[in-house]
Structures are given as structure tokens and as C-alpha cells.
Amino acid sequence: MQFFKVKTVEETFALIQEHIPEIREVETRTLEEALHCILAEPIVAAENVPGFDRSTVDGYAVFAKDTYGSSESMPGFLTVAGEVEMGKEAGAPLSRGEAIYVPTGGMVPPGSDSVLMIEHCEEIGGLLNTYRQVAPGENIIRAGEDIKEGEVLLEAGTKLRPQEIGALASLGISKVNVYRKIKAAYLSTGDEIVPYETESLKVGQVRDINYLTVAGLAKGWGVETIYGGITADDYDIFAAKARELYEQADILILSGGSSVGAKDYTTEVIQSLGEPGVFVHGISIKPGKPTILAVANGKPVIGLPGHPASAMIIFRLFGEKIIKQRQGERHGKKPERLFARSTKNIPSAPGRSDYIRVRLFEKEGEWWADPIIGKSGLITTLVKSDGIVEIQSEKEGILQGELVPVIASK
Amino acid sequence: MQFFKVKTVEETFALIQEHIPEIREVETRTLEEALHCILAEPIVAAENVPGFDRSTVDGYAVFAKDTYGSSESMPGFLTVAGEVEMGKEAGAPLSRGEAIYVPTGGMVPPGSDSVLMIEHCEEIGGLLNTYRQVAPGENIIRAGEDIKEGEVLLEAGTKLRPQEIGALASLGISKVNVYRKIKAAYLSTGDEIVPYETESLKVGQVRDINYLTVAGLAKGWGVETIYGGITADDYDIFAAKARELYEQADILILSGGSSVGAKDYTTEVIQSLGEPGVFVHGISIKPGKPTILAVANGKPVIGLPGHPASAMIIFRLFGEKIIKQRQGERHGKKPERLFARSTKNIPSAPGRSDYIRVRLFEKEGEWWADPIIGKSGLITTLVKSDGIVEIQSEKEGILQGELVPVIASK
Numbered sequence: 001m002q003f004f005k006v007k008t009v010e011e012t013f014a015l016i017q018e019h020i021p022e023i024r025e026v027e028t029r030t031l032e033e034a035l036h037c038i039l040a041e042p043i044v045a046a047e048n049v050p051g052f053d054r055s056t057v058d059g060y061a062v063f064a065k066d067t068y069g070s071s072e073s074m075p076g077f078l079t080v081a082g083e084v085e086m087g088k089e090a091g092a093p094l095s096r097g098e099a100i101y102v103p104t105g106g107m108v109p110p111g112s113d114s115v116l117m118i119e120h121c122e123e124i125g126g127l128l129n130t131y132r133q134v135a136p137g138e139n140i141i142r143a144g145e146d147i148k149e150g151e152v153l154l155e156a157g158t159k160l161r162p163q164e165i166g167a168l169a170s171l172g173i174s175k176v177n178v179y180r181k182i183k184a185a186y187l188s189t190g191d192e193i194v195p196y197e198t199e200s201l202k203v204g205q206v207r208d209i210n211y212l213t214v215a216g217l218a219k220g221w222g223v224e225t226i227y228g229g230i231t232a233d234d235y236d237i238f239a240a241k242a243r244e245l246y247e248q249a250d251i252l253i254l255s256g257g258s259s260v261g262a263k264d265y266t267t268e269v270i271q272s273l274g275e276p277g278v279f280v281h282g283i284s285i286k287p288g289k290p291t292i293l294a295v296a297n298g299k300p301v302i303g304l305p306g307h308p309a310s311a312m313i314i315f316r317l318f319g320e321k322i323i324k325q326r327q328g329e330r331h332g333k334k335p336e337r338l339f340a341r342s343t344k345n346i347p348s349a350p351g352r353s354d355y356i357r358v359r360l361f362e363k364e365g366e367w368w369a370d371p372i373i374g375k376s377g378l379i380t381t382l383v384k385s386d387g388i389v390e391i392q393s394e395k396e397g398i399l400q401g402e403l404v405p406v407i408a409s410k
Numbered sequence: 411m412q413f414f415k416v417k418t419v420e421e422t423f424a425l426i427q428e429h430i431p432e433i434r435e436v437e438t439r440t441l442e443e444a445l446h447c448i449l450a451e452p453i454v455a456a457e458n459v460p461g462f463d464r465s466t467v468d469g470y471a472v473f474a475k476d477t478y479g480s481s482e483s484m485p486g487f488l489t490v491a492g493e494v495e496m497g498k499e500a501g502a503p504l505s506r507g508e509a510i511y512v513p514t515g516g517m518v519p520p521g522s523d524s525v526l527m528i529e530h531c532e533e534i535g536g537l538l539n540t541y542r543q544v545a546p547g548e549n550i551i552r553a554g555e556d557i558k559e560g561e562v563l564l565e566a567g568t569k570l571r572p573q574e575i576g577a578l579a580s581l582g583i584s585k586v587n588v589y590r591k592i593k594a595a596y597l598s599t600g601d602e603i604v605p606y607e608t609e610s611l612k613v614g615q616v617r618d619i620n621y622l623t624v625a626g627l628a629k630g631w632g633v634e635t636i637y638g639g640i641t642a643d644d645y646d647i648f649a650a651k652a653r654e655l656y657e658q659a660d661i662l663i664l665s666g667g668s669s670v671g672a673k674d675y676t677t678e679v680i681q682s683l684g685e686p687g688v689f690v691h692g693i694s695i696k697p698g699k700p701t702i703l704a705v706a707n708g709k710p711v712i713g714l715p716g717h718p719a720s721a722m723i724i725f726r727l728f729g730e731k732i733i734k735q736r737q738g739e740r741h742g743k744k745p746e747r748l749f750a751r752s753t754k755n756i757p758s759a760p761g762r763s764d765y766i767r768v769r770l771f772e773k774e775g776e777w778w779a780d781p782i783i784g785k786s787g788l789i790t791t792l793v794k795s796d797g798i799v800e801i802q803s804e805k806e807g808i809l810q811g812e813l814v815p816v817i818a819s820k
Contacts, residue, residue, distance in 0.1 A: 216572025
């Protein structure tokens with residue numbers, strides 16, 4: 001077997017970018033079903049939004065020039081020439097010296113270049129007293145000012161947030177082509193691992209909680225997870241089960257038991273699934289060093305460390321990146337992290353990236369990150385945390401008060 | 411009808427806190443189904459996690475004292491007295507001068523107080539050469555060190571993230587009592603509003619996109635939405651439809667048309683639903699001033715402004731708060747916002763809270779917020795944005811370079 005050198009976090013991200021292919025299978029969904037999906041093609045506007053000049057206030061459509069010089073003490077006078085009804089086409093164009101009533105959202109009659117708010121005028125027997133002047137364009141949204149016909153509204157690879165869905169709806173688009181949702185399959189290995197529902201443990205046994213944490217994160221990213229159960233530390237059984245799950249899913253996740261057998265087999269089983277195989281075997285990171293990343297005939301395979309806290313942090317970092325890339329997400333939501341000041345000095349070994357669980361609190365308009373005490377293997381350190389501080393590999397630690405990047409929990 | 415004074419944002423949040431009751435209806439869910447639900451009761455640990463002293467490395471369980479003074483140049487010697495198998499109970503207790511092999515995650519034999527990593531020793535014919543000393547407690551997680559029997563692991567009102575689910579599973583808990591999910595019903599009003607699927611618009615018409623943006627946000631918060639369609643500007647029809655939806659849901663959302671009829675009727679319709687009725691009628695905020703908040707016999711009613719961008723920002727701010735409170739969420743995930751430096755001076759009227767759509771970018775380890783140009787009614791300003799900057803009501807604006815709070819988009 002090939003010799004693997006431990007990779008830095010930065011190298012690992014670069015290798016993921018290089019190795020993980022997009023799914024590229026497209027399906028058509030209604031807008032309601034397309035929320036949080038990834039757009040598979042660019043959207044070009046087929047019409048203007050709004051489709052007509054709209055008033056943003058209740059008021060009178062006017063020529064701005066006709067209001068110049070108007071004030072409370074020296075009002076101007078215009079002839080009220082009619083009224084536009086909501087949802088109806090405005091009638092005749094406006095002539096100089098005239099005003100036409102328009103409700104908020106109503107169509108501004110042709111000719112008019114601005115709307116005077118009702119608060120700033122008074123209609124008395126067909127005559128409008130104007131108490132303020134307006135500028136051209138004031139209180140109007142022009143046809144096409146929101147979206148212009150022919151404009152690329154959204155690019156392929158965009159994750160559809162509620163506002164993207166809203167913008168598509170405003171164009172009368174009711175169905176879109178998106179990449180199909182991906183599926184991940186999950187398999188636990190290790191002689192000490194028992195199903196989490198096990199009520200009473202024998203000494204030496206631990207419950208399989210990684211499936212729940214990993215599937216929970218995946219669900220948050222829109223990925224369905226198939227649970228493959230717990231496999232014995234036997235190469236043939238392990239390899240057959242891994243192959244079966246690999247065939248069913250777009251991503252295979254193995255949660256390594258920490259028994260010697262499982263450790264020996266995991267790499268071999270992954271290599272048996274297809275070419276080119278393992279591209280990361282060990283990351284210079286704490287926690288989570290014994291991580292394996294592979295791609296077998298285009299499908300990513302992730303070998304997570306067995307410790308629950310490590311497994312969760314590794315999946316949060318690299319699993320999310322792999323999933324986003326696999327599902328074709330190129331324009332996702334920002335920010336993925338925030339910055340906070342550290343409440344303490346935290347040492348770190350240069351050449352290794354450290355991920356420190358922290359509580360966040362706000363003080364004087366900034367976030368502060370307070371490290372959580374406890375060994376890296378404890379799941380409760382994650383329960384108590386609001387996020388994880390990243391100490392990049394080139395750093396020897398962080399100083400109290402230093403501004404540091406924090407990946408917020410999901 | 412009562413006279414309403416426009417409220418500040420801060421007053422509005424306080425009134426929501428005071429007026430919106432929790433749902434308090436409980437259901438039992440499996441852990442997988444309980445993800446992102448709100449815990450209805452505190453969880454007290456019925457056992458220790460881990461249940462036994464576990465090794466965090468592959469190595470030899472020892473008495474720390476027996477390794478003192480060991481080094482590469484001056485190794486110590488211990489007798490190898492056996493091996494612990496993964497998932498099995500350790501056998502006899504350790505005696506002074508002995509070492510017992512333990513795999514990562516394996517049970518540390520009674521008596522031993524530390525584990526020496528295999529990298530730091532060498533077994534030669536039943537004798538262990540120790541090349542390093544260990545401290546008491548090193549490489550061991552003690553029984554109960556993660557979760558202690560009798561400890562309150564989670565409090566009622568906690569939103570269950572993947573790590574909370576994992577911690578519950580580690581205790582062998584497979585079902586939990588959570589508040590039932592809540593349902594929101596949505597109704598649009600306004601003569602100009604037509605279904606968003608309408609392919610070709612008549613002049614003056616606009617598509618109903620608020621349902622999709624509001625339901626999209628609600629879905630992200632775990633709330634199912636019932637679409638009540640678009641109602642005519644007729645008091646009786648509007649009131650009957652609102653009543654019907656109010657009966658079906660835990661929260662009623664009305665998206666006000668901007669026609670005069672709809673404006674007149676909305677408050678009246680809301681007041682007809684029950685006591686005490688409207689508690690906020692107009693907020694000193696931009697955008698979104700014409701917002702109505704009410705509670706009718708314990709059920710919240712939200713009257714959103716008709717403009718799509720305003721509706722979305724108002725629902726993001728106050729809708730989320732109302733939903734969290736309604737579903738009993740008291741310990742949610744942090745942070746709800748981040749801080750960024752403004753790229754520009756932004757003026758604001760004191761006494762009014764302004765919400766400015768911004769693009770976020772990272773520069774020298776900080777976030778910067780760049781205001782998006784465009785009128786407040788444009789949905790594309792939200793499409794282009796990564797979040798909204800809050801200018802609190804007491805401020806007269808923000809200065810270029812000032813650190814400001816940003817609510818990130820979801």
C-alpha cells in the first residue's frame with residue numbers, strides 16, 4: 001500500500017477541491033420544493049420586474065417640475081385629473097399642471113416622473129394644494145428597476161434561499177431545474193460499538209452516537225442519510241457491507257471503531273471500492289488526526305475518527321465542504337464563520353490546526369470566545385459550545401484579546 | 411378603535427416577550443425525529459458517560475509513578491501483565507511495576523491511573539521499556555467525566571442540535587419529550603395581488619411572492635406553513651377566511667395588500683379574532699413601518715407589510731422571535747448575529763431603527779459590510795445581500811469603519 005504523509009488542513013481543503021466531482025444530475029422542482037436546493041442552470045429574466053412604473057406610497061402622480069417651490073407657507077396648485085385603481089392600468093397620460101391619485105403599489109400614469117405623498121398635499125374640490133416639492137423619480141419604482149428583462153438573475157450553482165425563491169416567483173417562474181438531492185450512507189465499525197438504543201451496557205461497550213450527530217449535520221445541509229448499522233471487525237463482512245452502501249449512496253461515511261482490527265481494515269476496505277482511492281490519510285489537526293478521505297469512481301468516501309467529538313468536528317469541517325462540492329453548490333450563503341476575541345491565551349503546536357470548542361458571549365459590541373475546559377473526546381464539550389475557534393497551522397497559539405475565526409455550530 | 415402609537419424596535423421585542431404564550435403541548439419523538447425540536451423537560455443523566463475508565467490512546471495502562479524519570483536515554487522497565495480486549499471488561503487490577511496493554515477506547519484496568527502511548531515505549535519479550543513519563547490521569551477519560559450520573563444534562567426549552575442528540579444517545583435515551591411542532595397559516599390580501607404561478611400579468615398586477623419568502627423562512631425555523639391563498643378586499647370574505655385559517659394554525663400571518671381597502675380592513679379583521687388583539691400597530695423601523703402584531707386568545711397574529719423586501723425583513727426580525735417564543739425555545743443556538751465594519755457612512759433618523767441590506771466580505775481577519783444600493787422595495791436587494799445591518803434607534807447613523815451588528819441571511 002501507498003505511503004501517506006499527514007496533510008495540513010489547508011492541503012486537505014485543496015485536495016477536496018481537486019478530487020470531489022459534482023453530481024450533475026438535474027431534476028425539475030416547483031418553487032416550494034426547490035427551497036435550499038442548488039440551481040443547475042442560470043436564470044435569465046424573461047420580463048421586467050416590476051412590469052410597470054409603480055408608486056411606493058399613497059399619493060399623487062405629478063411632474064416633479066410642477067411642484068418646485070411648493071412649501072407649507074407657499075403651496076402650489078394642480079388640477080386633479082383622476083385616480084388610478086389598484087391592480088388596474090392607469091388611464092390617460094398625465095398633462096402638465098395635473099395630478100392623478102395613485103395608491104401604494106399602483107401604476108403611475110405615463111408622463112408622470114414622481115409621486116407626491118398624500119401627507120404633503122391636500123385635495124380641495126378638484127384642486128390639489130401641494131405643500132412640498134418632489135424630485136424626479138421620487139416615490140416611484142421604475143419598470144425593470146428590480147429585475148431587468150434579459151438580466152442574469154441567478155447563476156448556476158446558487159443555493160436557493162427564501163429571497164432567491166421570491167425573486168424567481170416575481171418573474172412568474174414556478175418550476176426550476178436543480179441538482180437532485182444527494183444521499184449519504186453511514187457505517188460504524190468497532191467491536192466495542194453497540195446500537196445507541198441499547199439500554200444497559202456491558203463494561204467496555206459504548207453506544208454508537210456518531211450516526212446521529214453526523215446524520216443530524218447532514219440533514220441540516222439537505223442530505224438524507226442511510227444508516228448501515230454497525231459492522232464486525234472482519235475484513236470480508238466489513239468490505240461487503242461497505243460495498244453495498246457505496247452502491248446505494250452518493251457519499252459513503254465510515255465511522256472508524258478504535259479497535260486494532262477496524263483500524264487495519266478501514267483503509268483497505270476503502271481502497272477496494274474503486275480508483276483513485278485514498279487521497280488524505282491523516283490530517284495535522286486536533287482533534288481528528290486519523291481522518292481518511294477518498295474518492296472511488298467519482299464517489300467520495302469519508303473515514304471519520306471514532307471519537308464522537310472528533311467525528312463531529314471533522315464532519316463539520318471537511319464533510320460540509322465535500323457535500324457542498326458534491327451537490328454542485330458554488331454560490332452558498334455567507335458568512336460561514338464569524339470573528340471573536342479570545343478570553344484566554346491558547347497555545348497550539350505550529351504545523352497543526354487546532355479546533356477549540358468555545359462558548360460565545362457579546363460584550364461591548366463584539367463577540368468573545370471562551371474556551372471550554374474538558375478533554376477533546378467529551379461530547380458534552382460540544383453540547384456546551386456555541387462554536388469552534390480555528391487556530392491555523394502556521395500559528396503557535398492565540399493571545400488573550402486576539403480576534404480569531406469561529407465556526408458557529410449549526 | 412383604540413389609538414396606537416408607533417413603537418420602537420426595542421419596545422416591540424419587549425411586547426412580544428410579554429404577549430406571546432408558549433405552546434406547551436408535548437409529544438414523544440425518537441432521537442432521529444427530535445433533531446431541531448425543543449426539549450419539553452430537563453434531562454437528568456441516569457448513568458455515567460463513559461461508564462468506565464477509558465483509554466484515549468493505544469498504549470499501556472500503568473501507575474504514573476512507575477514511569478517517573480523514564481526517558482529515551484534512561485528507559486524504565488515494567489512487566490507486561492496482560493492485554494485488555496476492545497469492548498471487554500479489563501481483568502485483574504494492575505499491580506505496581508506492571509503494565510497492561512489497552513487499545514484506544516478500551517477499559518483501563520482498576521488501579522491504573524494513566525496510559526503510556528505505544529509510541530513512547532517498546533515491548534520486548536514480556537518486558538516494557540518506557541521512554542517517557544506520564545502524569546496521573548494522562549490519556550484516560552474517567553467514568554462520568556463526560557456526563558455524571560444525576561447531572562442535569564439539558565434544560566427544558568433547549569433546541570436539540572446534533573450534539574445534544576448525540577449526548578442523549580450516549581446515555582441510552584432513545585425517545586424524548588419535545589414540544590410539538592407549530593403550524594403557521596398565511597393569507598395574502600390586495601386587489602393587485604395574483605398567484606405567483608400567473609404566467610402573464612395584466613398591467614397593474616403583481617405576483618404574490620411573500621408566501622414563498624415567508625414560508626421559506628418559517629421552514630428553516632422548523633415551522634410548517636398552510637397557504638390560505640389571496641383574499642379579496644371585502645371585509646366579510648377577508649374576516650371569514652382569516653378566522654378559518656386562525657382556527658387551523660398556531661400563528662396567523664396576514665400579508666397586507668397595499669390597496670386602501672385592505673389597509674382599512676386588516677386591523678379590524680385582526681381585532682375580530684379575539685382578545686386582547688393588536689399590541690403593536692406600526693413600528694419605527696425602515697423598512698417595514700406598517701407592521702401589525704396581535705395576540706388573539708393566545709394565538710399570535712402578524713400583519714406584514716405588503717412590500718416583499720419589507721415583509722421578509724420584518725418576518726426575519728419579529729416573526730422569528732415570535733415563533734421561537736411560541737414553540738418554547740429558551741436555549742437556542744448562538745450567535746444570531748455577527749459584527750462587521752461598515753464600508754461607508756450611512757445616515758439614519760434617530761428614533762427609528764434602520765435595517766440596511768449588505769454584502770459581506772472578509773478583509774484582514776474581519777467582516778466588512780458593504781451597503782447594497784437600491785430602493786427598499788426591491789427583492790433583488792435581498793438576493794444580492796448576505797445579511798442586514800441594524801442601525802439602532804438611538805443612533806444618527808454609522809460611520810465608515812464602525813463595527814456594526816449584522817443579522818446574517820438564512
